Amino acid sequence: MSGTPAPDGEAERPTFHEAFAQAARNAGIGQVAPGETPDGASLLRAIGGVRGLIESILPGLGFLVLYTFTKNLPLAVIAPIAVSVIFVVVRLVTRSAVMPAVAGLIGVGVSAGLALFTGRAEDNFLLGIVINVVCLLALLISLAVRRPLIGIIVSLLSNDPGGYRKDRAKGRVVLVATWCWVGLFAIRLGAELPLYFAGETELLGSVKLILGVPFYAIVLWITWLLVRAAYAKPAAPAPAAPAVPAVPPAPSSD
Incomplete structure (x- = not known):
């Protein structure tokens, strides 16, 4: 049980x-599943699909671009938080699984808090x-x-x-x-x-x-x-061919 x-x-x-x-x-x-052949669709599912891929990359990319061009730390860390909040809202509205976006938001929020607390990007x-x-x-x-x-x-x-x-x-x-x-x-x-x-x-x-x-x-x-x-599961053995009954010889016509 x-x-x-x-x-x-x-x-x-x-x-x-x-x-x-x-x-x-x-x-x-x-x-x-173990033994199955992976394909591109499986790989895309494993990284969360197109939406998961965007949610994984965009906050970090946004931080990098904003900080590179502005050197403004508060802006660079707060913008990804706003983007992550949008991801959560979109999942709620579309009734999709919300936990991946929530986990991402928590991670982005904690990272931003650390950077703002220490002042080190x-x-x-x-x-x-x-x-x-x-x-x-x-x-x-x-x-x-x-x-x-x-x-x-x-x-x-x-x-x-x-x-x-x-x-x-x-x-x-x-x-x-x-x-x-x-x-x-x-x-x-x-x-x-x-x-x-x-x-x-x-x-x-x-x-x-x-x-x-x-x-x-x-x-x-x-x-x-x-x-x-x-x-990989071993291939099932091929079924044996049915035995062909022996045909008795025809009687001699002598």
Whole structure:
């Protein structure tokens, strides 16, 4: 029995395992079931579709353009907040899933607050850097304890608990895929941290855009291809041809 028992009339609360599995299905990697062939439409869904792509890129691009040409920090951080609020309103009006836009608004708002509090434009990117550090640490810890995070996620998506620990081919694939994500966050931090500490705000903003959605999409595609190779369902054997009964020889006419 799944979930936590609840009094009559109340919905059961999902267990941590169920909640994590649902989060994995909703995440970008969950847009293609293990073993399926990814395509362009899957990749577009994984980054939130055209609307999600715009919502991901426009606030950061707006900050970069405004700060580059005006050097006005309040204007550069407040304008993306206004844009993010518009995204939330549009989703509410169109009755679309509103949480992605709300999450984006919170992130933009916290980043703007940090920059305004310190007076340093580069602190607009501090939250993103911290998130990358946390993700990198989570991946490295999962590797250290021999439970690659991509393996855990794929096991939930494929309803194959611990399958990567029993099958050496699957184990190698999820290990390589996890290291790919380690590489993504390590490259981001390796490129962004020196610029952050040097106060190179414009260059930092440009690098963040390049290593954001485009880099994420590339690593996600590679992960899908790796997982597909190990989790593809074997082809069903062809049905055997029906046996042809032997025809007795015709009687001799001697």
